[in-house]
Amino acid sequence: MNAHDNLLRNWPVLGMLPGLLVEFHRIYELSVEILRSYNLTFTFKGPWYSGMYMLFTVDQTNINHIVNSNFSNYTKGPDFREVFDVLGDGILTADSELWKNLRKASKVMFSHKGFQRLLMSITRRKINDGLIPLFNHLAEEGAVVDLQDVFVRFTFDTTLVMVTGSADPGSLCVEMPEADEFAKVIYRHVKPRFLWKLQRWAGFGQEKKLSKADATLTRMCSEFISAKR
Structure with missing residues (x-):
């Protein structure tokens, strides 16, 4: 009998x-222990109708099978795209031929030396102007931060x-303004579909915040596009 069965x-x-x-207070340690105990692959069964029936694996053979040799057999599907609708039709939600085409285009862009130089420049500037000042401030204050x-x-x-x-939107700075609404979309994975759909339809709760964040991002993108014309 496995030590974690009870x-x-x-x-x-x-x-x-x-x-x-x-054991949620030590979720990361628990995850490692469980995966080790169950031969690197574990199926978690959450509450009924919660959408929390999940397979976790860190087995290299399984990962290669899923994301490489048999990727076409593991489509994200319409349910995934609906949950992450804020991501649009990009590579993170695409399947099949669309995913392949987007991957090819991304590969060409990422391998371009001009892109790599730009990436290095932007990253270095953000480290110097954002990350280091924030860490210095936290060290001086003795504060705890969610990395x-x-x-x-x-x-x-x-x-x-x-x-x-x-210009840099400045979500990473000493003040740390609230800027995580899109990250919270993951809650749709643990809430019954009909509940978050009801919230979205009625415009309240977390869905109301997501709608506002989506509208803000859409407005920002429209302004950027207009400025480049």
């Missing part, structure tokens, strides 16, 4: 969620500058 017992209605919540939030902001700022050629 902790991750699949209860009626609630699934394995109760055991996960008990995932920090590097999501870092990625957002550098990507926006690179794609649009605009």
Whole structure:
């Protein structure tokens, strides 16, 4: 019997969620322990109708099979695109031929020396003007920070500058303004579909915030496009 079998017992209605919540304060350590115990692959069964039936794997053979040798068999599908509708029809939500075409185009762009020089310049500037001052401030204040939030902001700022050629939006700075609404879209994975769809239709809760964030991004992109014409 596996040491984690009792902790991750699949209860009626609630699934394995109760055991996960008990150990949620050490979720990263728990994830490593579980994957080691279950031969690097584990199926998590969440509450009924929650959309939390998930397969986790760190087995290199499985990963190669899924993302390389048999990628076409593992389409994201319309449900994934609906959950991440804020990403549009880009490479992160595309499947089949569209994904292949976008991947080819991205590969050409990423391998271009001009792009690589631009990427290095923008990244270095963001490190010097954003990341280092923030870490210095946190060290002086003795404050705790969520590094995932920090590097999501870092990625957002550098990507926006690179794609649009605009000024740094400054989401990564000492003040750390609220700028994570799109990151919160992941909550749709753990909430029953009919609930977040109802929130979106009625315009309240997290969906209301996402709608505002989507409108803001659309407005910004429109301004960038107009400025380049």
